[in-house]
Amino acid sequence: MKKLIYIPALLLLAACSNKPKDKKAELADLQKQQSEINNKIAKLQAEIGTPDVVTEVNVAEVKTGPFVNYVQIQGKIDAQDNVTAYSIVPGTITNIYVRVGEHVTKGQLLVQLDNSVVRQNIAQAEAKANLSQQLYQRQKALWDQKIGTEVQFLQAQTTLQADKKALSAAREQANQFRIVAPISGSIDQMDLKLGQAVQPGQPGNGIRIVNADILKVKADVPESYAGSVRTGNNVKIVIPDAQDSLTTKVTFAAKAIDPTSRSFAVEIKLPARKNLRPNMTAILKIADYAKTSTITVPVKALQHSEDGDYVYINANGVAKRTVVKAGSTYGGQTEILSGLKAGDQLITNGVEDIEDGDKIKVAATAN
Numbered sequence: 001m002k003k004l005i006y007i008p009a010l011l012l013l014a015a016c017s018n019k020p021k022d023k024k025a026e027l028a029d030l031q032k033q034q035s036e037i038n039n040k041i042a043k044l045q046a047e048i049g050t051p052d053v054v055t056e057v058n059v060a061e062v063k064t065g066p067f068v069n070y071v072q073i074q075g076k077i078d079a080q081d082n083v084t085a086y087s088i089v090p091g092t093i094t095n096i097y098v099r100v101g102e103h104v105t106k107g108q109l110l111v112q113l114d115n116s117v118v119r120q121n122i123a124q125a126e127a128k129a130n131l132s133q134q135l136y137q138r139q140k141a142l143w144d145q146k147i148g149t150e151v152q153f154l155q156a157q158t159t160l161q162a163d164k165k166a167l168s169a170a171r172e173q174a175n176q177f178r179i180v181a182p183i184s185g186s187i188d189q190m191d192l193k194l195g196q197a198v199q200p201g202q203p204g205n206g207i208r209i210v211n212a213d214i215l216k217v218k219a220d221v222p223e224s225y226a227g228s229v230r231t232g233n234n235v236k237i238v239i240p241d242a243q244d245s246l247t248t249k250v251t252f253a254a255k256a257i258d259p260t261s262r263s264f265a266v267e268i269k270l271p272a273r274k275n276l277r278p279n280m281t282a283i284l285k286i287a288d289y290a291k292t293s294t295i296t297v298p299v300k301a302l303q304h305s306e307d308g309d310y311v312y313i314n315a316n317g318v319a320k321r322t323v324v325k326a327g328s329t330y331g332g333q334t335e336i337l338s339g340l341k342a343g344d345q346l347i348t349n350g351v352e353d354i355e356d357g358d359k360i361k362v363a364a365t366a367n
Contacts, residue, residue, distance in 0.1 A: 056363045065294070084206040112177070132156075216268060234247065237285075248268055296336065300349070313346055324340055
């Protein structure tokens with residue numbers, strides 16, 4: 001009975017000891033097969049070669065053309081003639097001859113001040129001058145007849161001249177009691193009233209006259225552009241509120257730099273336009289650098305590295321890295337000073353995915 005129980009136990013132990021041995025053999029067999037497959041793959045790859053990775057890109061032909069760099073600043077429209085007329089002497093207003101909005105001409109009488117005292121002085125000076133005139137004529141008639149002395153004639157002549165000058169001075173003084181238009185234009189502001197006492201140059205005591213037919217744009221340009229922005233530069237002016245624009249030239253560029261703002265003033269005369277008014281905002285684009293023929297590339301095509309700037313060009317289906325020297329940039333275009341020539345096939349899109357020597361496929365070519 002003991003012998004029958006023992007034998008199956010031995011058989012069971014033998015079966016358990018053989019099982020791991022079969023798995024090891026199976027693993028070794030698989031590893032051998034894997035090695036043989038890898039060798040076959042390597043052999044086939046060596047025979048047919050590794051397939052090239054081709055990147056799809058866009059290409060544009062390099063051409064020469066004009067390039068302009070602009071300085072963009074904000075300015076405002078001002079009248080060429082924008083003045084405030086004041087009285088020369090203090091006085092009381094007796095007459096006002098104009099109204100706000102009315103057009104006046106240079107020298108026109110606008111306001112009269114009380115000059116009654118001066119008029120009395122004029123009347124006295126006129127009477128004295130008339131008397132001196134009569135005495136002079138009589139003395140001259142006598143002198144012509146060789147009657148009297150030369151001294152008497154000269155005294156009469158001198159007295160007449162002095163009285164005439166006194167009369168002229170009195171009349172000139174009377175003119176100071178008036179406010180006249182120094183320029184032709186429209187009355188833009190006036191707060192004067194009859195009976196009001198006015199003082200020369202005091203705020204609220206004058207009449208502002210604006211000649212809106214002659215306008216200009218005024219702006220301040222940063223000091224950094226002092227070497228490139230000057231009188232005669234082309235400028236594009238945009239007036240947003242008037243929905244208007246024009247191209248003209250810088251009329252005036254100041255030589256001195258303002259020590260506070262570190263800028264210098266520029267002015268541009270504007271043609272007569274009814275839709276433009278003083279103090280309107282104007283956007284100025286001043287051309288500070290221009291070339292009639294140069295090479296430019298899109299900003300996105302230009303790459304940067306520690307060694308400098310570069311681009312990729314299409315060299316018979318292969319990306320060729322080309323070092324360039326970049327200049328000014330404006331409007332999404334960068335001027336290329338050296339490194340490219342007309343006719344080169346510049347890669348414009350897909351430059352981030354390629355390296356020097358990569359094979360490429362041209363998806364689109366821009367003229």
